Amino acid sequence: DAGVTQSPTHLIKTRGQQVTLRCSPKSGHDTVSWYQQALGQGPQFIFQYYEEEERQRGNFPDRFSGHQFPNYSSELNVNALLLGDSALYLCASSPRLAGWKRAQYFGPGTRLTVL
Amino acid sequence: ELKVEQNPLFLSMQEGKNYTIYCNYSTTSDRLYWYRQDPGKSLESLFVLLSNGAVKQEGRLMASLDTKARLSTLHITAAVHDLSATYFCGNYGGSQGNLIFGKGTKLSVKP
Numbered sequence: 001d002a003g004v005t006q007s008p009t010h011l012i013k014t015r016g017q018q019v020t021l022r023c024s025p026k027s028g029h030d031t032v033s034w035y036q037q038a039l040g041q042g043p044q045f046i047f048q049y050y051e052e053e054e055r056q057r058g059n060f061p062d063r064f065s066g067h068q069f070p071n072y073s074s075e076l077n078v079n080a081l082l083l084g085d086s087a088l089y090l091c092a093s094s095p096r097l098a099g100w101k102r103a104q105y106f107g108p109g110t111r112l113t114v115l
Numbered sequence: 116e117l118k119v120e121q122n123p124l125f126l127s128m129q130e131g132k133n134y135t136i137y138c139n140y141s142t143t144s145d146r147l148y149w150y151r152q153d154p155g156k157s158l159e160s161l162f163v164l165l166s167n168g169a170v171k172q173e174g175r176l177m178a179s180l181d182t183k184a185r186l187s188t189l190h191i192t193a194a195v196h197d198l199s200a201t202y203f204c205g206n207y208g209g210s211q212g213n214l215i216f217g218k219g220t221k222l223s224v225k226p
Contacts, residue, residue: 033214042119042203042216043158056213090157092214100146100207103160104214 002027004093004107012113013081021076021110025093032074033104034066035090043090049074050096078112086114117142117208121217128194128224136189136220138204147180147187148214150203158203162189194224 005024013019025032031050035043045058049068068074072093078085088111092104118141128134138147146165150158162171164180164187171178175198177190187204205216 035214042205042218043214045208045213045215048213058213092158101163101165103148103150103163105160106150106158108157 004029004091004105006089006091006107006110008110009108010111010113012115014115015081015083017081017114018077018079019081019112021078021089021091021112022073023076023091023093023107024073025091026105029093029095029105030072031094031096032068032072033092033094034074034076035092035106036060037088037090037109039087046076081114083114086112088112117144117206117215119204119206119215119217121202121204121220124218124220126220126222128191128222130195130224130226131193133193134191136191136202136204136222138187138189138217140185140187140204140206142185143182144185144206145180145182146206147178148205149178149187149189150205150216152201152203152219154200161202191222194222196224196226198222199224 033048034046037043047057052068063079065077088109090109091107094104120139149161162178167182169180175192180187201219201221203216203219208215
């Protein structure tokens with residue numbers, strides 16, 4: 001049973017560019033959340049998707065957008081990259097019906113470096 | 116708005132010693148989650164605490180939750196080098212998706 005997978009593993013971009021990160025949830029999970037983790041910090045919630053719609057959003061600008069596909073996989077898009085966007089981007093999945101009772105399962109992350 | 120605070124942020128221990136990591140949160144909640152992160156790796160779920168007085172143990176780690184004090188503890192017994200990692204506690208801010216984490220406790224266990 002594959003866990004949460006993310007691609008690519010590493011990415012280097014320059015300021016002003018756009019980037020797309022991808023996530024496939026754990027089998028049986030229908031909800032995907034994205035987090036940004038700056039070096040030495042805890043993960044910060046970006047947004048959550050289920051039923052192909054953004055359901056919750058953290059304190060991130062509109063440059064951050066996402067999508068969820070019918071197979072529950074998800075993309076995170078970041079436009080007009082800034083140096084401060086350099087971070088580890090984590091995708092987490094969970095089964096929505098389990099509610100609070102289950103922990104979110106995190107993927108290995110995508111390390112984004114903006115030069 | 117929920118805030119989660121951990122202390123200490125850095126912890127250097129000798130093998131064989133015991134220590135406790137503390138996690139305080141600012142709003143009423145009856146759940147708390149502990150994760151482990153190894154350097155350059157993702158977060159691994161350790162414990163899910165879902166009620167006041169909940170206690171869970173795995174190996175040398177034991178987590179507990181006091182919802183009245185808004186406090187969770189992660190107790191390390193007879194530390195070994197393999198426990199060296201960063202430990203995060205987290206709680207849901209307002210919805211199922213909005214998991215808010217503390218800054219993490221970086222644990223280093225030395226021989």
